[in-house]
Amino acid sequence: MRPQALLLALAVVAVLIALPLTHGQGASPWPCCDKCGVCTKSIPPQCRCQDVSPTGCNSACKSCVRSTTGFQCVDSITNFCEHRCTPAA
DSSP: OOHHHHHHHHHHHHHHHHHHHHHTTTOOOSSOOSSEEEEOSSSSOEEEEOOOBSSOOOTTOSOEEEOSSOEEEOOOEETGGGSOSSOOO
8 A cells, every 4th residue: 555545544534533522522513403393294304493593503504594582594404303402401
């Protein structure tokens, strides 16, 4: 194996190992939703989330709407409500 290929393979492994560690340090996966809104009946469902954030939407949100209570992402995303952003109470 060439040294460049070996170095590239090691770099990829290091990145893959580091990914779960950053998730465990308070970063929430996106898309995630605590208060699920409307979902289509398609398989898989396309859903909208009713979560409101005082600081803004996730950078991956395409349609962020501001209201009197904060910001809400109104994107319809596949399985949006499958993962919670915060642990269940």
